[in-house]
Amino acid sequence: MTQPLWQKAGIRIDAKIMQFLAGDDVLLDREFFLHDITASKAHVEGLANIGVVNADEAAALKRELDALADDFTSGGFVLDERYEDGHSAIEARLTERLGDAGRRVHTGRSRNDQILVATRLWLKDKLAALEAHCRAIAEACLERASQEAVPMPGYTHLQRAVVSSTAMWFAGFAEGFIDNALRARQTMTLIDANPLGTAAGYGVNMKLDREHTTRALGFARMQISPIYAQLSRGKFEMAVLEAIGGALLDLRRLAWDLSLFTTAEFNFVRLPAEYTTGSSIMPNKRNPDVIELLRASYASVAAARTEIEQLLSLPSGYQRDLQFSKGSLFHGVRHGLGALELVPDLLARLEWNAGAMRAAIEPAMYATDVAIEQAAVGVPFRDAYRAAAETAASAGQGRTPEGSLAARVSPGAGNDLRLDELRVRLRALDG
Known part of the structure; x- marks a missing residue:
């Protein structure tokens, strides 16, 4: 593993402890790596806007970030156990290629907001x-x-x-x-x-251009x-x-x-x-x-x-x-x-x-139709319900499934599916 970003002189790194700390984090970071690179480009632009990096450094950093994304996508760069995490890999690559400019890229950010934004x-x-x-x-x-x-x-x-x-x-x-x-x-x-x-x-303690990074990354608002x-x-x-x-x-x-x-x-x-x-x-x-x-x-x-x-x-x-x-x-x-x-x-x-x-449609499955029909002509529903229950076995006499569905005219039921209304709701998501 490359030296951790937080390593300080005089502190010994225990390999087993580092393994426990890192776990499979760097492998999982492969999923978020391209987004981490995208956010790093926006961060570089923000740093350039406030003069932390100059225009030439910003251009070089963005060029190397694009190259890293291409290498990662093609397999030319592998995010693996050499690095503590994806964030460390980005900084290590930029430092290797650009020296001090690469070492400036972490100015004003932490791995905390780096993983948040990715x-x-x-x-x-x-x-x-x-x-x-x-x-x-x-x-x-x-x-x-x-x-x-x-x-x-x-x-x-x-x-x-x-x-x-x-x-x-x-x-x-x-x-x-x-x-x-x-x-x-x-x-x-x-x-x-x-x-x-x-x-x-x-x-x-610096006036970061967070409005720029919000726009550049396509967010609706700043947190x-x-x-x-x-x-x-x-x-x-x-x-x-x-x-x-x-x-x-x-x-x-x-x-x-x-x-x-x-x-x-x-x-x-x-x-x-x-x-x-x-x-x-x-x-x-x-x-x-x-x-x-x-x-x-x-x-x-x-x-x-x-x-x-x-x-x-x-x-x-x-x-x-x-x-x-x-x-x-x-x-x-x-x-x-x-x-x-x-x-x-x-x-x-x-x-x-x-x-x-x-x-599989049994005669008794028309009993509800019978009860509703009786209620519709004035029979108290509970009386119609009891009468339909007593004759449920013969409720299908003279009836067909198509007739039952055709009579089902309540909104959304068999004869009033309102599919066009549902399509309108679905199309409304296009806006």
Whole structure:
């Protein structure tokens, strides 16, 4: 490992202690490294604006930062155990190439605000991806809902309840994922604040050009208080995980439905072959493993959020405990977004077994229609309810699933899905 940035004369470094301190931090920093470089360029520009580095030094530093980004992307530079962390690697590279100019780059900043701003930029990218995935899922659902309205049983308590349709099923998840996309957008508004220039949490005795770095990095606003910048670490990460988790809760229900619907007992759905796997011992099996792992994916995000929450039992100011938040954040976000990315294609290509769904619609599932019809002509609903219950076994006489759906005219129901309104809500996110 290269000499730590904080190394002072006369202090011996114990290798085992350094290994414990660094852990896998430098490997995790690969995920945030390009954002760290981007923020470093903005910081150099800010230093040039206040005369800490001259124009030639600023140009050289930015050129070397661009070269480092290119080398990292191409594999020419490897961020590994030679460095304590990604921040140290950037400074070491600039010092090696530019001498004193490289040694000036850390003026006015700390590794505390350096990781804050790199993580914040990374989180913004991931929220944009979350919104895009949720919108794509909603689009797929709306497209399928507009194409077909195959009758199927609607369930409560996992018991057959009333007549429903594939269009209603898709519309329900469409609206859910529109809201999930909106939540991603709202979370972006919360975290879109620039912490660069807050240093170790108490500011510095020079007039940093934080307005410039805020604009240069594309933040909506400056995070003003240095103390709050430190307090927001973990809090903002949790907000992003909560937004991903909300989408994965809807995905968990969707996956649960498909897990049931693909069983031989239901036989409502056929999955694309790519979304199934075989058994290592039973030649007859095709298993819905992808669906099952989509169903399980919320657990990874919830675990990441819980780990970060447990780390936040801290006083104000930076504490090294927060280093452990990076691994959980990275793994939770990566797993959650990876799961959501698979869903639009799955929904576009799954096939419904119309015959099996129609066969599962029992006469008693029309009893609610009977009770509502009687109430609509003046019979007290509770009386109509009791009468329909007594004749539930014959409630389907003369009725069809299509007729039940056609009569369902309440807003959002089978004959008034209002898909156009949902599309308007989805399009509103374009603005």
